[in-house]
Amino acid sequence: MTVQPTYDFLIVGAGLYGAVFAREMTNAGKRCLVVDKRSHIAGNAYSKNQDGIEVHVYGPHIFHTNDKAIWDYVNQFAEFIPYHHRVNVTYKGESYSFPINLKTLQQVFGVNTEEEAKVLLEKLRTPTNEKDLESWVIGQVGQELYEIFVKGYTQKQWGRDPKNLPNSIIKRIPIRTNHNENYFDDRYQGIPRGGYTKLVANMLHGIDVQLETDYLEKKNDLSKLASQILFTGPIDAYFDYQLGALEYRGLRFETSKIEKPKFQATAAVNYTELEVPYTRIVEHQQFEPKGLNHTIITKEYPLEWTKGKEPYYPINDDKNKILYNAYRKLAEKETNVIFGGRLGEYKYYDMHQVIAASLKTSREIIKESSK
Ligand code: FAD
Ligand code: UDP
Numbered sequence: 001m002t003v004q005p006t007y008d009f010l011i012v013g014a015g016l017y018g019a020v021f022a023r024e025m026t027n028a029g030k031r032c033l034v035v036d037k038r039s040h041i042a043g044n045a046y047s048k049n050q051d052g053i054e055v056h057v058y059g060p061h062i063f064h065t066n067d068k069a070i071w072d073y074v075n076q077f078a079e080f081i082p083y084h085h086r087v088n089v090t091y092k093g094e095s096y097s098f099p100i101n102l103k104t105l106q107q108v109f110g111v112n113t114e115e116e117a118k119v120l121l122e123k124l125r126t127p128t129n130e131k132d133l134e135s136w137v138i139g140q141v142g143q144e145l146y147e148i149f150v151k152g153y154t155q156k157q158w159g160r161d162p163k164n165l166p167n168s169i170i171k172r173i174p175i176r177t178n179h180n181e182n183y184f185d186d187r188y189q190g191i192p193r194g195g196y197t198k199l200v201a202n203m204l205h206g207i208d209v210q211l212e213t214d215y216l217e218k219k220n221d222l223s224k225l226a227s228q229i230l231f232t233g234p235i236d237a238y239f240d241y242q243l244g245a246l247e248y249r250g251l252r253f254e255t256s257k258i259e260k261p262k263f264q265a266t267a268a269v270n271y272t273e274l275e276v277p278y279t280r281i282v283e284h285q286q287f288e289p290k291g292l293n294h295t296i297i298t299k300e301y302p303l304e305w306t307k308g309k310e311p312y313y314p315i316n317d318d319k320n321k322i323l324y325n326a327y328r329k330l331a332e333k334e335t336n337v338i339f340g341g342r343l344g345e346y347k348y349y350d351m352h353q354v355i356a357a358s359l360k361t362s363r364e365i366i367k368e369s370s371k
Contacts, residue, residue: 005226007031007208012215013232015043016351017341017358019203021230024362028369032207033225037214037233040197041204044312044342045351047195051257053285053296054195058312059251060268060282061196064186065352071188073355078199080190081288085183086266091148091273098270099183100145101176108145117177136167140175152274157302158249158315166317169348191287232341234311235327241307243326246346247319248311250303254278255296262286263295277301314346338365 009025011018014036022032040046044058062085065071074080089098097103105117124142128135133154137146150170154162158169174185182189192199215222216237223229231238236246267286271278278299285295305311314320324346331339340361342349349357 005224007033007226009033009228009230010035010215010222010226011230011232012036013043013230013341013343014038014041014200014204014209014211015232015341016045016200016354017232017344018043018230019200020355020358021340021362022207023203024359024366026207028366034204034207034209035213035215035222036209036211039212041209041211042197042200043232045196045200047197049195050255050296051294052290052292053294054288055255055284055296055298056196056282056287057253058310059253059298059300060284060287061191061351062184062189062287063191063351064184064189066186066188067352067356068188070352070356070359073359074192074199077202078192078194081193082189083191083287084189085268086181087183087268087270088264088266089149089270089272091152091271095265095269096148097181098149099173099175100141100149101181102179103181104145105177108148114177114179121175121177131167132163133165133167133170134162137162137170149272151272152276153270153272153279155274156277157279158313159302159304160315164317168316193288227336229337231337231339232344234343235324235331235339235346238337238339239327239330243330244323245307246323246327247315248305249313249315250305250309251312252301252303254299254301256298258295258297259293261291261293261295263297311343314342314348316346316348320346 008030009032011022011032011034014034018034022034025032045061046058047054047056062083063074063080087098089096096107102114102117105111105120109120111117111120121141126139128139130136137150151162154165158165215233263283264281268280268282270280278301280300282298282300283295285292338361339345340358341354
């Protein structure tokens with residue numbers, strides 16, 4: 001006698017990809033079980049209240065998108081505090097506005113007007129067809145700005161010479177000649193009031209969730225529970241690294257409480273010198289100010305990733321792209337498994353992109369199953 005599975009979908013990973021997929025499928029009448037090996041939901045967007053301050057446990061998360069449909073979607077699950085991300089750079093004891101804008105060019109070169117800034121950038125520009133990050137940045141803004149803002153930070157962040165990294169990593173950061181100091185250009189930006197964990201908990205409302213459950217350790221038993229599986233963990237781990245391990249960048253977070261209301265001018269301050277071991281200091285209360293007499297900061301130290309450590313950033317260089325494509329081919333043969341998300345697709349996705357990708361996949365499946 002064959003036993004019918006209890007669920008239509010087993011969803012591995014309670015991050016944003018998994019949570020959106022579970023919500024959509026549940027709304028369409030499918031039965032879902034979500035499992036995560038961590039002790040909490042929300043994946044890397046996870047935040048928790050510490051001494052009255054919502055701490056972004058795996059690095060600062062700012063929601064930003066130009067897509068009204070995605071903005072409306074997330075606003076169903078949380079009220080968003082209007083927040084426009086600003087970042088200062090500290091380099092050799094000097095503080096600069098970043099991304100590069102008129103104020104930065106004033107600070108470094110003494111130009112005063114937008115016109116002067118345009119003329120200056122035109123002089124510094126030597127565009128190149130080279131695809132590496134170093135040549136691209138120098139081609140856009142010249143050697144001096146590259147040295148102050150990019151060289152050391154990128155070397156630390158990725159543990160690789162910027163000559164050996166693709167320019168796609170940095171192209172998302174704007175270069176401006178006007179007064180706009182915002183980190184992102186997107187029309188919709190904000191922080192969910194009460195944190196991302198609350199937002200994801202609202203998405204998962206009424207859905208079965210099992211934490212501290214590593215799917216790969218109980219693959220046979222868990223797989224029997226559902227007819228289909230969504231896997232949002234690392235694609236190479238799913239296949240037991242049989243073709244070799246994809247490379248990731250790891251991180252270590254050092255969090256401390258400070259007995260004063262404010263620590264620094266902006267929520268994130270980047271330390272761009274190679275000699276400073278961390279890349280940035282984040283001050284969490286600035287995302288949702290409450291006027292407390294204390295503050296909490298986190299120093300972020302990039303690390304070489306090895307198996308067993310938390311994989312934070314996929315390294316989308318040519319070598320890893322080839323290996324990922326080989327895993328994709330194996331994935332296509334797994335008939336009842338869908339791979340999605342930052343780790344399942346080995347993509348440097350932001351939250352709005354993960355939500356869009358998960359909505360697309362789940363809605364296609366729903367449409368297909370209703371035919
Ligand atoms: P994840 O959040 O990684 O979720 C995957 C889940 O799967 C995890 O919870 C994991 O525990 C679980 N899992 C893995 N393997 C197994 C297994 N074998 N069994 C069970 N569970 C498993 N995006 C922005 O839009 N704005 C930002 O400001 C921003 N800042 C960031 C800062 C940092 C430092 C980092 C690392 C990322 C940042 N992001 C930001 C990106 C954002 O975190 C991701 O886009 C998003 O969290 C990805 O969601 P996901 O569901 O694909 O993956
Ligand atoms: N970057 C840099 N200097 C900075 C900030 C960013 O050189 O002060 C480069 C670095 O290579 C980084 C990339 O730009 O990996 C993208 O930065 P972003 O802030 O978007 O990265 P994330 O939020 O993913 O850490």
